[in-house]
Amino acid sequence: MQIETKTTSGVVRGKPVDGAVAFLGIPYAAPPFGELRFAAPAAPAAWDGVRDCTSFGPTALKPPYPAPIDLLLPEPSVPGEDLLNLNVWTPDPSAAGLPVLVWIHGGAFVNGSGAVPQYDGTAFARDRVVLVTLNYRLGVDGFLHFGDDGPANRGLLDQVAALTWVRDNIAAFGGDPDRVTIAGESAGAMSVSSLLSMPRAQGLFARAIAQSGAGHHALSPATAGRVAAALAERLGVPLTREALAAVDPQELVAAQRALSQDISTTPNPALWGELTLNLMAWEPVVDGDVLPALPVRGIEAGGSADVDLLIGANSDEYALFLVPNGFVDFIDDATLGMLLAGYGLPAGALEAYRRDLPSATPGELLMAVATDWFFRLPALRLAEARTSAPGSTHVYEFAWPSPQFGGRLGACHALEIGFVFDTLTAEGSQPMAGEAPPQELADTMHRAWVDFVTTGDPGWPSYDVTTRPTQVFGTLTSVVPDPRGAQRAVWDGIRV
DSSP states (O other): OOOEEEOSSOEEEOEEETTEEEEEEEESSOOSOGGGTTSOOOOOOOOSSEEEOOSOOOOOOOOOOOTTGGGTSOOOOOOSSOOOEEEEEESOTTOOSEEEEEEEOOSTTTSOOTTOGGGOOHHHHHTTOEEEEEOOOOHHHHHOOOGGGSOSOHHHHHHHHHHHHHHHHGGGGTEEEEEEEEEEETHHHHHHHHHHHOGGGTTSOSEEEEESOOTTOOBOHHHHHHHHHHHHHHHTSOSSHHHHHTSOHHHHHHHHHHHHHHHHHSOOHHHHTTHHHHOOTTSOBOOSSSSOSOHHHHHHTTTTTTSEEEEEEETTTTHHHHSTTSGGGGOOHHHHHHHHHHHTOOTTTTHHHHHHOTTOOHHHHHHHHHHIIIIIHHHHHHHHHTTTSSSOEEEEEEOOOBOTGGGTTBSOTTTTHHHHHTOTTSTTOHHHHOSOOOHHHHHHHHHHHHHHHHHSOOSSOOOOTTTOEEEEESSSOEEEESTTHHHHHHTTTTOO
């Protein structure tokens, strides 16, 4: 099988792996350092000869995950400046017209990379899909808002640059540039929603998949500006590209992490606005140019209306953030009431949750409410915004409960990834999924994703606001009309 192919920058060499060919660490943009620090992505330099692309390239500047999340989410880190790179798995570089799936990793816009073991593309290549994973700038480098002193949303611009590379090069790997699906989980899904609403991304993809992230997550310029000013003050430097570029990168990442911790542990609505609830200081900003509007509003206005969409969430998303650290058991009724007020829920709204969860503790009720506010309702609102669009919309829920932490982890955030990629045995999967996750569920879920990428139809009815058909992937997998409808209705007029 051919393991060399030619890109617009030069010839690359891949390696055979389990019946596919993997090309790793291909640069899609120039290293964002020196004169390009905090700049929009620039074209990569061409090279002579053959570039060896048989190992993962450098990953973005980032802190480690905090404990104990670091034990549950693998986080490869590869040093180096050439971090705007991507990876391609193909069944055959000499093929033609294959569907393409471009995966955008999660990590709250401060962690993650395309090198996470669960993102291995071998199973997709086995099923005749070309799989691409990519790195993009994170945290301060990708999303600090300089105002007039630099381009906003550099991380999103990196994603557009990677998609442009895919358009121009994927045929050399057997893929069809007109059959591209973008997909992502968590911050990756929020990125997908942003790309759906961004004029600069139009025409670069035909389908989209958003797992556990949707269109409500972006900062206002005012809030993003306060975050940027606080970081500069913490570092003792002016808020300019030149001044921040002179700061040691590790010092910059440490200050970024410390500021994020301050915001999450001492929430102040008067200072941090929407960050008091979403707690992601480095997410995209509605700058009016790169991101013209809050993504869900842009999609409501018709953004990417012709793009097919698969969107959903996990049943117990927030368990990842409250169970491993034990916080779930420290929530009492008073704390629960205070937090519900912050979400805008009226008195009595909690009864819809108590009826469905009669034995739940205050912490477990908080998990259910926070899961809906942060993940499930934004996904449903985005689906609702597209019910009259020409592109199809399909909704799913992942409901298989992990046996870990005495079963309390449930169908938590990020648990579905190994099932989607059919990588349940990948390094680092066991702490979250347990020793024997059901392969048959991975077979079913992975096939649905392959079918959607290939045909636009994952195998269940399109979403509508009357019956709300939702494919629930769990111990039993079936289409359920409006799962937990009473809880969903609680948010009418609140989470809009």
